[in-house]
Amino acid sequence: MILEARNLGWSVRGRAIVSNVDLAVREGETLGLVGPNGSGKSTLMRLLAGIVRSTSGEVRIRGQKLHGMPRRQAAQLIAFLEQQAETTEAISVRDAVELGRTPWLTPLQPWSDEDDRVVRQALADTDMEGFECRSWATLSGGERQRVHLARALAQQPQLLLLDEPTNHLDIQHQLSILKLVADLPITSVVALHDLNQALGCDRVGMMSAGQLVALGPPRDILTAERIAAVFGVRATIVVDPEDGTSIFRFHTA
């Protein structure tokens, strides 16, 4: 058990945004998080990353309480890719990816060749080699997303929290990023909107109105009835003649 949340909740001005979440993330798995807009996926991720303090319950990473752990130590374990993170600074792609090394550096322990190697590898993994010197403002939305992912990878975490990592990506890069995340020997929690992509995760958690309403193997969780109840759409199952895999097709209810 790498990450464990017990009775986790966060409320603001008396309104519960996330409540009663019990979740145990297993070593090495890719856990998909699905749910409608505003169901609390991003908030849950921020709580799991420890950058927002829960108002009830607790998060433990490798048995240690996340709250109260020095930020630096937490960031060596957990990397968080935000749903949106923009800058007006004229930073280059390499600068942005190098930020991922922040938790591993101190003023007395400066940049080393090893850090250079990690950054190069992260750029290669996200197919962003050759972009090192481009300035942030000149990147397309998908390129920005890939740089953010490279930054998270450069953090060399044991747990990756990815909030809609396929946002803005073309289909080829969506698939290659998901494959990369699945193949990495890292545990990851991934918020996704494409339910067919969620089928490819090891387990899926479904959020609805701030609660984790279901958690388990994708085929058990993503049923037509539950999709109808949570998303308000009708889902039918289609079989791909090439390999017999079933996928969803959606219709307005």
Add this chain to the structure above:
Amino acid sequence: MNFCSARPTRASRLGRGAMGAAALFAAVLAGTCIGETPIPVLTVLQTLANKIFGAAHVVDPIDVGIIWNYRLPRAIVAACCGAGLAVSGMVLQSLLRNALADPYLLGISAGASTGAVAVTVAGLGAGAVSMSLGAFIGAVTAFLMVALLARAAGGGVTLRGTGQIVLAGIAGSQLFNALTSFIITKSANAEQARGIMFWLLGNLSGARWPDVWLAVPVAIVGLGACIWYARALDAFSFGAESAASLGVPVRVVQVVLIGLTALVTAVMVSIVGSIGFVGLVIPHAARFLVGVRHGRLGPATALIGAVFLIAADVLSRTIVPGQVLPIGVITALVGAPAFALILVRGRRRS
């Protein structure tokens, strides 16, 4: 310019540091030589050798007086104020992610002027408190009020509340500016009002050695903190939440750095008045020249700020013969077109 070139080696970093130190020394030297009565560089160097290393060069005692008692401390104080204000502005711009942030954003210059006016015009402290001390107390009071207001307004529930700090600063500045105007219109005579006006725009003519001993350590501590936290400041590029997820203790860094910039600014303002423009524009100029990474940006900002303020001070003393202009007038008059030039050239380059 390509900021993506190979990482500087230790030797090239040392080389750059040495070049920076040399530029600073040259600027201080120039600030000491140039004036209404120009003094040859050799005389200045000989005087320095006599005073510092106990050498026995023969120098005109009048020159020695001008150099040692007036121009040298003045140039050093100018360098420290330029560096301190520019670095403070840079830190606030990075932390608050606001390109328009400057060291006076947090109500410091407004508070300082209220303090100075309260002492000189309203006679607060009954002569026991100097104008500088009054200004410093006013500056710190205003900053504390702004900080409390920002906190009360929820500047920290999530990591997104930097807007509250800016708004609280505006409210605080308005309040203290109104207080200053109130005191001036109620009790100042025309002569006092003119003197205060001059002080508000910045004035280095009172700078002596005791000011140097105050300004130098403060400027060094300010720059040192900025270098120590350089990576943390870099991590704020994508906002405070992103910095937190990169392992930066956001609250601690914000409190330490905002507190320190407030202190540095308050000290500088109480020595020389509120010199505008430097804290806002020098950091941007430095970004154009060396890029946005704080490990390089901090020292570059400090150096440019120091050299710029020495130059502005020299101009303010020499541009109108027989008259010293407020340095704030020069920083804006010279600085604005210079900055416009950098903007235009930077645009062409990218």
